[in-house]
Amino acid sequence: MKMNGAQAVLESLKKEGVDVVFGYPGGAVLTLYDAVYKMKFPHILTRHEQGAVHAADGYARATGKVGVVFATSGPGATNLITGISTASMDSVPLVCITGQVANPYIGKDSFQEADVCGITTPITKHNYLVKKAKELPRVLKEAFFIARTGRPGPVVIDVAKDVFDTEIDFNYPETVSLKGYSGEYEGDEAEIDAVVRAIQKAKKPLVFTGGGVNTSDTAQELRDIVQRLGVPVTTTLLGIGTYPADGEGFLGMAGMHGSYGSNMAIQECDLLLCIGMRFSDRVTGKVAAFAPHAKIVHFELDAAEVNKNVEADLRVLGDLRWSLPLLKDKLSKVPDDFRSRFAPWLEQAVTRAKEKPFGYVEEGEAIKPGALISKIGSLMPRDTIAVTDVGQHQMWAAQFFNVYEPRHFLTSGGQGTMGYGLPAALGAKLGKPDSPVVLFTGDGSIMMNCQEFATIADNDIDVKVVILHNCILGMVAQWQRLFYSHHYSQSELKGKTDFVKLSEAMGVKGYRLTKKEELETVLPKLLAEKGPLLIDVMVPEDEDVLPMVPGGKRLDQMVLGGKD
Amino acid sequence: MGDKVQMENMQKYLLAILVDNKPGVLTHVSGLISRRAFNIESISAGYTEEPEVTRINIVVSVESDRELEQVVTQLGKLIDVIKIVNLTKLPSIARELVLIKIKAGKESRADIKNIVEIFRAKIVDISPENVVVELTGQQSKIDGFIDMFADYEIIEIARTGAIALSRGPVPVKEM
Structure with missing residues (x-):
């Protein structure tokens, strides 16, 4: 033609x-x-x-x-x-x-x-x-x-x-022919057999799930494997949603701002099954002391990721769509009663996680970020897609927003791109019109692409935008408090920007919440409204994201906080 | 190249990389090398027996096998890269070509001719003030040859970087 x-x-x-x-x-x-x-x-x-x-x-x-x-x-x-x-x-x-x-x-x-x-x-x-x-x-x-x-x-x-x-x-080709790229990654089955043997020998295995499980749509296989083994599960930031937040043995996100339960389990386990993750410095803490007692197994499609940051004892190189069904199948044929054998370890890991969950301290009338995000989680349906920007609110969303399904927590992990949230949220809603979409952002991040309120208004894209408004670049300020003698160098935002007017100027309704009781009286009505809206929530300026593993420290050297 | 401080424990490897002969392929290869901060001693590229395939020869300096593995796997991810073979780990012949322009009047020409003959090099250009000599050989031989001219005034040097083929009948593309 x-x-x-x-x-x-x-x-x-x-x-x-x-x-x-x-x-x-x-x-x-x-x-x-x-x-x-x-x-x-x-x-x-x-x-x-x-x-x-x-x-x-x-x-x-x-x-x-x-x-x-x-x-x-x-x-x-x-x-x-x-x-x-x-x-x-x-x-x-x-x-x-x-x-x-x-x-x-x-x-x-x-x-x-x-x-x-x-x-x-x-x-x-x-x-x-x-x-x-x-x-x-x-x-x-x-x-x-x-x-x-x-x-x-x-x-x-x-x-x-x-x-x-x-x-x-115009003739559209049916196939591609690329000499150096097939797009197919089926590996060596013997590598999976070695993993099965390692699981049979292990006493304290931990599953560590990453973004690759989201990307390859293999969350169901992962869940089946965990169900068969009865072991605890932790996740990277991008792995959130691959395992349900209320699933058996789920310990929460690991890493720099990960849960006490996850980080301690990584440091204690004797077999770490890392699935579709790449050992970012935000996840490992001090690399030399990462999972010191564990045999590390790396399920990975990209050969360049194996042994890049952390040396793996065993690797399973190949597409998770190939390896996870095979692992599941092979585990089903092994006579081992994994569940009862790993039960004491699972119990121990879960109990420890429950002792020190993510938390926050109530202060008078102030709306605490953790309380806000938990409340929104409880008010929105299970299939809500949460999108974040980058900074403190991102970590709080990862900690406090319960995600149950893969591809339901969208965040800029590797680059940590402020300004990602608002446009990503509108894109997510257009792709998944039947799922509610909530964006958690900050008064720093939102300004980096706030022009997209106009796009949202023009196309009536139903996104609920929640600004955690603390009048400061929260994560920068947190590091300045901790490591730079409390010098707020160019991190104060002074709070003169009226986000309600800003969004309304572009055609998106805006509301402001300032008091704790409004989480009960106003928030439910707002979230139930049809169509896009902005909720500008005033939160305290000096709240830290905790736990925190300071740079170069081991995962078990985290600074704790919250309710403990 | 070689802008990093050379370390004692650096190992050199010669990699033969077969790539699609398409615009941008050299940018992709050299861009990756600089992005990942790999230490490259030399790089050269040329046509092969197949018109649509270019062969890139690189000599990398690495500190460990793990770093070498990173070089190979990261390069392997490039869509235009068809194949990578580490020729240092196989029986192979490596050669490099050098051209050296040396200041040479009547009085020094005979000495230079002597050195050239000992190394089985060639004088390829001569003028009243200078000579240009050509030598093909392994890197160590070329280094030794250049050292011999320490007492003369070298005007300029052009080196190709090493290229290599494996011994025996099997080509890299079939390895």
Whole structure:
């Protein structure tokens, strides 16, 4: 079929099952947007390219589908960088299509020219510069394949402006042929047999679940394995939701702001089954003293992650969709009565976790972040998707918001990108219209992409935005209190910004809560309202996120807090 | 290259990397090397017996097997990388080419010619003030050759970095 490059892009997206694009028009993509207009392609206009890429990221994390972004050349493309980097670190599948200046202008420092492939190489799984229109179908097919298979990640396609105008005979390839990439990762079954033997020998095994279980949609297999073994479970920040918050043996998140129960269990266990996680410095504490008594087993798809930060005693290299069903099957055939054998250890780990749960101290009329988040959790349905920004509120959300299902806790883990939350929340809601979506953000983070209230209002996207408003950059201030003699250097926000007016100016209703009793009297009504709204909640300035493992310390050297 | 302080316990390995001959592939490889802070001694690239495949030869300096494994697995993740083989761990022949331009008047030409003959190098250009010599060999031989000109004025040096093939009939692509 004859069509121009712009139409070919959209036809390719249709073939890939794309049901929405997030983007922002501009000079180099005018022809592409003309095709969007003519073909009535579903498109969400954000108010900033960074909003578009985070929205696509939220959509992708919530649905498991590839998020798609359009942006123009130069500044349009460079505004995507933070979002691409965020997606790359957290293995989120994106295809970002950017306009490039027309072929004759490439390399001439032309108006709105930037070397997009050069800039995005370190933060993409792969990228392309398309200079010939006939390459478009193959490149799009490859890009979607690369983005969604294996360890997912962002792919950038930079398209010269004249390519969109060039007529081609459109034929979408059925398959891809890449010499160096198959997207299939089936490993060595003997590695799984070795794990089964290790479990049979273990007395205190602990399951440590990570973002890979969310990404590969293998939470059910993980849960079945835990059920068979009867062992405690901890999680990384990105692993939240892979195991239900009220599931047997769940100890909560581990790491720098992880639970006492989880961190102590890691330090005590004799077998640590690490599944789809990458031993970030935020999770290990002092690496040399991480899980000192444990044989470490690493289930991992990406060979470069094995032995990168922590040396594994056993590895199972391969896709979790291959390894976890096999492990489950092999465990079912072993005559061992794991559950009764591990029962004392499970009991011990759970009891210890209950002794020192995440907590907070009530202070008069003040609304404590932990109380607020717990209350919202109790008021919202089990299938609520929680999205966060970055900072103290993010850690409190991870600690206090109970998540029951995979892909229901969306947060920027690896990059820790402030400003991620609002656009990611709207993307998640568009991807999962039947699930309630709540965003926890701070008065710092929300300002980094607050323009997206306009996108939410325009499209009536039902997101409940909860600002934990403490008039300070909370996590920065916490470190300044602890390690910089309480010097609040450039971290005070002074509280002059009226977030209710801000959101209302862009068409989203806003409310403010200042007193504890309003959690009972006002909050339930607000959350029950239909449509988007902002809830600006005043919280104390000097609240610390605890427990906390200071940098370079062992996980069991955490500073405790809360109710103990 | 080599902008890190060399450590005593650094080991050098020669990796043969087969990549798709596509625009941007060298950016992807060199970008990854700098991003992951790997220490590269030399890098060279050229066409192969298959027109769509480029062979990149890199010499890496690493402190441990674990670091070497990181280099190989991280490079292996690049979509355009087809295959990586560590030729240092196999019987192989490695060669490097050097061109050296040396200041040489009438009085020093004979001495230079002597050194060139001993090393089985070649004089490839000559003028009243200088000579250009060419030598192919292993890195250690080239280093020794350059050392011999310490007493002369070297105007400039161009080295290719090492390239290598395994011994025997099996090509890297079939390993």
